[in-house]
Amino acid sequence: MELxxxxxxxxxxxxxxSDSATTGLDIGKIANAMKGLIANSDGSLDLxxxxxxxxxxxxxxxxxxxxxxxxxxSIAPDDIATLLGNDKVNAFxxxxxxxxxxxxxxxxDALPQVVDKATSDENNVIDQMLGGSDNAMEMLSKMFR
Numbered sequence: 001m002e003l004x005x006x007x008x009x010x011x012x013x014x015x016x017x018s019d020s021a022t023t024g025l026d027i028g029k030i031a032n033a034m035k036g037l038i039a040n041s042d043g044s045l046d047l048x049x050x051x052x053x054x055x056x057x058x059x060x061x062x063x064x065x066x067x068x069x070x071x072x073x074s075i076a077p078d079d080i081a082t083l084l085g086n087d088k089v090n091a092f093x094x095x096x097x098x099x100x101x102x103x104x105x106x107x108x109d110a111l112p113q114v115v116d117k118a119t120s121d122e123n124n125v126i127d128q129m130l131g132g133s134d135n136a137m138e139m140l141s142k143m144f145r
Contacts, residue, residue, distance in 0.1 A: 003044055006114050007031035013110040021102035033095040037088050037107070038114070057082050066115040075112060077104035083111075 011030035014022050022030075040046035059082065065073040081089045081104060093103035 003035075003039060004031075006118050007034050007038075009117060010034050010110040010114040013113060014106040017106055017109045019102050019105050021098040022096070022106050025096060025098075030096060033092045034110075034114075036095070037084055037092055038111075059083055063115070066112045067119045069120060072112040072116050075108050077101070077108045080104045080107045080111070 008027065008031050011027040011034060014030050014034075015025050015027055016023075038046055040048075059075070059079055062073045062075050062079070063083070065071065075083070084107070089103055089107070090100055092107070093100045096103065098106075
């Protein structure tokens with residue numbers, strides 16, 4: 001799945017969540033704000049940023065569940081800042097004109113599904129990074145459990 005499609009999916013999840021602060025926000029604006037959180041400089045999903053610091057923050061099992069097949073574990077809104085960084089979460093909130101609490105809740109709802117979708121389809125991000133290696137997602141998800 002292309003990053004643009006992932007961002008639109010995540011933006012729809014955020015706009016449609018139960019927090020009134022995000023209801024009615026422009027989906028394009030949300031997608032653009034999400035791009036600042038999860039895209040790297042070449043415009044693709046920066047999975048390394050999401051999974052890179054897992055060993056030091058204790059979120060490996062949670063994020064590992066988002067990779068590939070299987071049930072996605074939820075993440076606490078406060079852990080979103082640990083995962084992505086306070087600066088990025090604050091910039092996301094400011095770009096959308098919402099408070100940081102609403103931003104964390106919205107991202108906690110959307111991010112597991114976005115990462116799961118990015119890593120579960122054929123030709124997923126990890127398989128592409130590893131040159132189409134068989135069972136790449138299964139190997140990677142086990143590393144974080």
